[in-house]
Amino acid sequence: DTGVSQDPRHKITKRGQNVTFRCDPISEHNRLYWYRQTLGQGPEFLTYFQNEAQLEKSRLLSDRFSAERPKGSFSTLEIQRTEQGDSAMYLCASSLAGGDQPQHFGDGTRLSIL
Amino acid sequence: QKEVEQNSGPLSVPEGAIASLNCTYSDRVSQSFFWYRQYSGKSPELIMSIYSNGDKEDGRFTAQLNKASQYVSLLIRDSQPSDSATYLCAVNPGRNYQLIWGAGTKLIIKP
Numbered sequence: 001d002t003g004v005s006q007d008p009r010h011k012i013t014k015r016g017q018n019v020t021f022r023c024d025p026i027s028e029h030n031r032l033y034w035y036r037q038t039l040g041q042g043p044e045f046l047t048y049f050q051n052e053a054q055l056e057k058s059r060l061l062s063d064r065f066s067a068e069r070p071k072g073s074f075s076t077l078e079i080q081r082t083e084q085g086d087s088a089m090y091l092c093a094s095s096l097a098g099g100d101q102p103q104h105f106g107d108g109t110r111l112s113i114l
Numbered sequence: 115q116k117e118v119e120q121n122s123g124p125l126s127v128p129e130g131a132i133a134s135l136n137c138t139y140s141d142r143v144s145q146s147f148f149w150y151r152q153y154s155g156k157s158p159e160l161i162m163s164i165y166s167n168g169d170k171e172d173g174r175f176t177a178q179l180n181k182a183s184q185y186v187s188l189l190i191r192d193s194q195p196s197d198s199a200t201y202l203c204a205v206n207p208g209r210n211y212q213l214i215w216g217a218g219t220k221l222i223i224k225p
Contacts, residue, residue, distance in 0.1 A: 040122070040217065040218075041217055041218075042118075042202055042204075042215030042216055042217045042218055043158065043202075043215050044215075045212050045213070045215075048212065056212060089157075091157055091158075099145055099146060099206045099208060100145065100146040100163075100165055100206070102148055102160050102163050103148075103160075103204075103213065104160060105157040105158050105159070106157060107156070107157050108156075108157045
């Protein structure tokens with residue numbers, strides 16, 4: 001069990017640039033989640049996949065954000081035209097199917113917008 | 115109104131004492147409850163999950179669930195300085211598979 005892997009660990013970019021993050025879930029997990037977290041707050045749900053299907057997306061999520069999980073394995077999260085307010089830790093988690101299954105997190109990608 | 119509430123702290127506890135962390139939730143049909151530990155700059159790490167009323171023990175950790183009163187708590191016995199972290203409560207309301215998160219309680223264990 002290699003755990004959830006996220007890449008890159010840190011990303012610094014200028015406002016207006018596009019960024020893409022990758023997440024590799026635990027291999028047997030068919031659910032994958034993206035969260036955003038800022039200092040002093042709990043994780044904020046962004047979206048989740050079951051296999052390759054994106055089943056839910058936060059209503060608060062700007063259309064600048066898009067996520068894919070094309071083959072039901074790894075996932076990417078893209079932010080277009082980044083803004084200062086996008087600076088945060090982006091967390092990926094995975095789980096087995098079932099609402100009672102705990103989610104396991106990767107180390108996160110810290111995004112800093114200059 | 116927040117759906118999952120935690121005291122933000124910091125909660126300061128002397129080393130070797132029992133640390134008690136509390137979480138209340140608003141949705142009565144909530145099914146599953148999770149405690150995560152998060153060190154500064156790191157990602158959340160699962161400590162305990164609990165699904166039924168009562169106590170669940172795992173080493174120095176005990177989770178307590180009271181669905182009638184809509185609270186879940188985490189007790190840490192023999193607190194160690196390495197327990198100093200933010201503890202996040204997460205609740206699955208059963209409506210879908212999105213966990214509802216509290217903002218976390220910062221715990222400080224003083225040597």
